Amino acid sequence: MSNAESNKEYWRWTESRYTNPDLNWKDVDIISAGVDVGSVSTQAVIMVDGKIYCYSSMRTGSDSPDSANNAMDWALDGTGLSLDKIQYIVGTGYGRVNVSFAKRAITEIACHARGANFIYGPEIRTVLDMGGQDCKAIRCDQRGKVTAFLMNDKCAAGTGRGMEVFADLLQVHINDVGKMSLEVEEEPEPVSSTCVVFAKSEAVGLLRKGWPKEKVLAAYCSAMAHRVVTLLLRLGIEEKFAITGGIAKNIGVVKRIEDELKLKAPEPSIDPQLAGAIGAALFAKALVEKERKKS
Amino acid sequence: MAKANYGYKDGSGEYFITIDTDLCNSCGKCVEVCPAGVLEMAEDELDPLGDEIIATVSDEHRKKIKYSCAPCKPSGEEKELPCVKVCELGAITHSW
Numbered sequence: 001m002s003n004a005e006s007n008k009e010y011w012r013w014t015e016s017r018y019t020n021p022d023l024n025w026k027d028v029d030i031i032s033a034g035v036d037v038g039s040v041s042t043q044a045v046i047m048v049d050g051k052i053y054c055y056s057s058m059r060t061g062s063d064s065p066d067s068a069n070n071a072m073d074w075a076l077d078g079t080g081l082s083l084d085k086i087q088y089i090v091g092t093g094y095g096r097v098n099v100s101f102a103k104r105a106i107t108e109i110a111c112h113a114r115g116a117n118f119i120y121g122p123e124i125r126t127v128l129d130m131g132g133q134d135c136k137a138i139r140c141d142q143r144g145k146v147t148a149f150l151m152n153d154k155c156a157a158g159t160g161r162g163m164e165v166f167a168d169l170l171q172v173h174i175n176d177v178g179k180m181s182l183e184v185e186e187e188p189e190p191v192s193s194t195c196v197v198f199a200k201s202e203a204v205g206l207l208r209k210g211w212p213k214e215k216v217l218a219a220y221c222s223a224m225a226h227r228v229v230t231l232l233l234r235l236g237i238e239e240k241f242a243i244t245g246g247i248a249k250n251i252g253v254v255k256r257i258e259d260e261l262k263l264k265a266p267e268p269s270i271d272p273q274l275a276g277a278i279g280a281a282l283f284a285k286a287l288v289e290k291e292r293k294k295s
Numbered sequence: 296m297a298k299a300n301y302g303y304k305d306g307s308g309e310y311f312i313t314i315d316t317d318l319c320n321s322c323g324k325c326v327e328v329c330p331a332g333v334l335e336m337a338e339d340e341l342d343p344l345g346d347e348i349i350a351t352v353s354d355e356h357r358k359k360i361k362y363s364c365a366p367c368k369p370s371g372e373e374k375e376l377p378c379v380k381v382c383e384l385g386a387i388t389h390s391w
Contacts, residue, residue, distance in 0.1 A: 106343040107340045107343070109340060109341070110340060110341060110342070110343050145341070145342060146297070146340075146341040146342070147297050147298070147341070148297060148298040148299070148300070149298075149299060149300060149341070150300040150311070151300070151301075152303055152304060154303040154304075154305060154358050155303070155305065195306075230304075231304070234309070235300070283343055283344070286344055287344070290344065
């Protein structure tokens with residue numbers, strides 16, 4: 001193998017930014033923003049009157065305050081909008097207390113429910129957020145208000161980080177993992193270890209036995225799906241059901257979760273990794289309105 | 296019914312403390328009786344727009360309640376947990 005190939009970062013997913021060309025931040029009533037500093041990725045979403053104006057999604061560095069600043073700067077880039085014009089900013093996610101410019105921090109559970117309600121519509125009652133290093137099952141009402149939740153943040157099994165480890169091990173780009181895992185004729189037994197570290201050793205063993213990459217990925221994706229399904233079943237599922245977070249973009253895991261639950265998760269209209277930041281921006285807007293009512 | 300589940304699942308089992316946030320009346324008695332300081336009064340995480348302060352499992356203990364709660368759960372004998380017992384409204388339950 002060439003050196004260039006061995007140095008390739010297969011886990012590196014695409015960072016992105018976007019500005020809605022149909023919206024303008026001048027002549028609007030409320031400009032609000034949400035910053036979701038996750039363990040793996042950071043998103044900043046800026047909304048004008050409850051509509052997405054611009055956003056950025058990038059990798060969280062080792063320094064949470066920096067990640068929040070970088071994501072915000074990138075989201076604002078080229079819009080002419082500046083931080084001081086945003087009326088309310090809410091921080092959320094694992095690094096929420098480190099968002100120095102946020103007026104308030106709100107847990108990612110509340111934000112994800114609210115964000116899923118925005119992305120997938122008010123019929124959503126159960127949200128599975130598959131984040132970078134944790135996994136949350138959330139039940140909510142038609143307004144996106146949380147009615148119950150269950151979180152697993154003690155273990156990276158069933159999370160984006162676990163998938164990154166496998167992408168790296170098998171030298172398959174993270175964006176292709178899901179699709180490739182479906183290219184098997186017969187579904188293999190899932191890997192038996194739920195722990196990422198042990199699952200990785202198990203996968204090395206399977207490769208040595210001559211399993212093709214597709215089959216190993218299929219075994220891992222189905223183990224991951226099974227693990228989060230048990231979390232969902234513990235909480236209880238009510239239709240409709242949706243998935244947020246980076247893994248929502250991995251068709252191999254999504255399809256296996258759907259098969260196991262015998263439920264279909266709707267296709268997202270907006271990047272599902274933004275759910276937390278969208279929810280935070282919506283809360284920011286609601287908090288501006290709340291303050292106004294008081295005064 | 297609004298259920299906040301704090302805890303985790305690991306290789307040895309499932310460890311969750313469930314607090315029914317609708318039932319909790321913010322009395323704070325559970326916080327006082329918990330010998331390990333697992334519980335605290337904080338903002339309702341389920342409803343950030345509300346102003347209610349309710350019982351939650353503190354961040355410090357969320358990932359180790361199996362150990363933090365162990366002194367109140369002697370093996371072999373059924374004993375009512377102080378936090379569960381003190382809550383007149385039955386808002387607190389343990390999964391193990």
